Amino acid sequence: MNYPSKILERAVEEMANLPGIGKRTALRLVLHMLNRPKSQTAALSEALSKLVEDVKFCKKCHTISDLDICEICSNPLRDQTLVCVVEDVRDVMAIENTGQFKGTYHVLGGKISPMEGVGPTQLNVSSLVQRAKNDEIKEIIFALSSTMEGDTTVFYLFRQLKEYNIEFSTIARGLGVGDELEYADEATLVRSIQYRVPYSDQKF
Amino acid sequence: MNYPSKILERAVEEMANLPGIGKRTALRLVLHMLNRPKSQTAALSEALSKLVEDVKFCKKCHTISDLDICEICSNPLRDQTLVCVVEDVRDVMAIENTGQFKGTYHVLGGKISPMEGVGPTQLNVSSLVQRAKNDEIKEIIFALSSTMEGDTTVFYLFRQLKEYNIEFSTIARGLGVGDELEYADEATLVRSIQYRVPYSDQKF
Numbered sequence: 001m002n003y004p005s006k007i008l009e010r011a012v013e014e015m016a017n018l019p020g021i022g023k024r025t026a027l028r029l030v031l032h033m034l035n036r037p038k039s040q041t042a043a044l045s046e047a048l049s050k051l052v053e054d055v056k057f058c059k060k061c062h063t064i065s066d067l068d069i070c071e072i073c074s075n076p077l078r079d080q081t082l083v084c085v086v087e088d089v090r091d092v093m094a095i096e097n098t099g100q101f102k103g104t105y106h107v108l109g110g111k112i113s114p115m116e117g118v119g120p121t122q123l124n125v126s127s128l129v130q131r132a133k134n135d136e137i138k139e140i141i142f143a144l145s146s147t148m149e150g151d152t153t154v155f156y157l158f159r160q161l162k163e164y165n166i167e168f169s170t171i172a173r174g175l176g177v178g179d180e181l182e183y184a185d186e187a188t189l190v191r192s193i194q195y196r197v198p199y200s201d202q203k204f
Numbered sequence: 205m206n207y208p209s210k211i212l213e214r215a216v217e218e219m220a221n222l223p224g225i226g227k228r229t230a231l232r233l234v235l236h237m238l239n240r241p242k243s244q245t246a247a248l249s250e251a252l253s254k255l256v257e258d259v260k261f262c263k264k265c266h267t268i269s270d271l272d273i274c275e276i277c278s279n280p281l282r283d284q285t286l287v288c289v290v291e292d293v294r295d296v297m298a299i300e301n302t303g304q305f306k307g308t309y310h311v312l313g314g315k316i317s318p319m320e321g322v323g324p325t326q327l328n329v330s331s332l333v334q335r336a337k338n339d340e341i342k343e344i345i346f347a348l349s350s351t352m353e354g355d356t357t358v359f360y361l362f363r364q365l366k367e368y369n370i371e372f373s374t375i376a377r378g379l380g381v382g383d384e385l386e387y388a389d390e391a392t393l394v395r396s397i398q399y400r401v402p403y404s405d406q407k408f
Contacts, residue, residue: 002300004293005270011255014248018233029222030255031293034268038256044218045253051215051234052242052249064238066209089208089235096206 001027060131062107062124064089072096072104079103081138085128085157087111087150091143103141106131111149112156120156128157132164139167146173264335266311266328268293276300276308283307285342289332289361291315291354295347307345310335315353316360324360332361336368343371350377 001023003009008030015026033041057063058070061083065071072078072092082103086092092105108123131137140161144150158168174192175184184192205227207213212234219230237245261267262274265287269275276282276296286307290296296309312327335341344365348354362372378396379388388396 002297004274004276004296004300005259005268007251007254007259007270008268008293011251014244014251017244017248019236020229021233025224027294028224032223033252033255034259040218040221041252041256044221045249045256047211047215047218048237048245048252049249050211051237052245055209055211055238064209064212066211070208072208089212090231092208093206096208 060127061105062109062127063092063105077102081136082141083128083131083137083139084141084143086143087145095143103139108144108153111144111147112153113149123153125157125160129160132161132166137164137166139169142168142170144170264331265309266313266331267296267309281306285340286345287332287335287341287343288345288347290347291349299347307343312348312357315348315351316357317353327357329361329364333364336365336370341368341370343373346372346374348374 003012011030011033012023012026015021015029016023018026021029033044054066056065056068058065058073059068060073061070063070063072067074073080079102083106084095084101084103085106085108086095087108087110089107092107095101095105106124106128108125108128110118110123112118112120112123132140142154142157144154154170161168172195173188174195175181175188181189207216215234215237216227216230219225219233220227222230225233237248258270260269260272262269262277263272264277265274267274267276271278277284283306287310288299288305288307289310289312290299291312291314293311296311299305299309310328310332312329312332314322314327316322316324316327336344346358346361348358358374365372376399377392378399379385379392385393
């Protein structure tokens with residue numbers, strides 16, 4: 001592609017470096033930026049530069065935060081003895097959006113995946129072991145994806161942590177709320193029946 | 205959506221202001237930026253800020269340029285008497301990529317579209333009329349999309365420009381190179397037959 005301007009070309013190339021954005025989409029986005037008020041693109045540019053400069057990761061749970069210790073970890077109303085282990089920040093946001101979880105988190109930053117060359121050392125595992133050792137953690141909930149990598153990661157973490165006096169649980173697998181039984185896949189249905197819940201224990 | 209960090213939230217919101225990028229995609233992109241080396245996102249931020257600050261539009265043909273007069277308009281090897289009228293910069297790039305056109309351009313910046321509230325005054329029409337008046341333009345090629353809006357725009361421009369001693373043409377419509385006749389739509393096939401080219405005039 002011949003660009004009529006080097007400045008345009010550089011902007012397109014930097015945008016096209018983002019995942020899922022090709023050269024054509026990048027060009028469309030950049031031309032859109034030129035057609036809207038300058039201030040909007042200046043605001044985008046500043047927000048991104050602030051992002052990489054000022055954003056922090058909580059020293060305790062590794063979630064993205066504006067402070068050294070995130071609002072959840074420093075909140076006395078949250079149960080600090082209950083830790084939910086998740087893959088990334090999006091999972092924290094998803095659970096926080098439910099407004100139902102009153103414990104804290106630990107963000108691993110990924111899953112163990114030999115295929116993608118991600119081993120335990122690339123993840124925030126040692127800090128979790130440290131928290132188990134030092135803190136008064138009573139229960140750890142593994143809230144990872146129900147995939148080969150997710151299960152492998154849970155198994156690895158469990159082996160690292162089992163020596164401590166902690167209860168372990170995983171989030172429930174089963175039919176989604178509103179799902180119709182006849183369309184459920186076999187594996188899910190089997191889990192749903194195996195881990196059935198006494199009717200008197202139902203939480204509405 | 206509750207974001208764990210205001211800085212993150214602002215970056216996501218600015219990204220989600222771009223067309224075709226929703227909140228979820230924006231979050232995915234922003235988290236990707238946090239996972240890659242800082243310098244890459246800093247480069248993106250700088251490229252965008254440079255884009256809105258430094259990019260210019262050619263004073264003659266309105267294409268994006270690093271200079272006041274673009275490289276095409278200032279190139280003595282290009283035929284300044286032949287002007288190809290296009291909708292936007294992408295069209296200039298598409299035609300330039302063929303490497304076959306030796307004239308110059310005039311970028312309208314859109315098409316007349318009452319539906320979208322775009323009238324002739326929003327487009328670079330007066331400067332084209334000015335060029336027709338002052339410059340020695342021999343031929344104007346209308347290279348606009350073959351849509352209702354494109355045809356309306358061509359008709360409007362023709363009425364504005366017909367008093368000057370200029371030849372007008374539109375790009376040829378017909379079967380694409382490599383197209384099979386049986387799959388062509390009717391309108392295209394009709395144009396292909398109406399505007400047939402003497403075999404001896406074929407350019408290979």
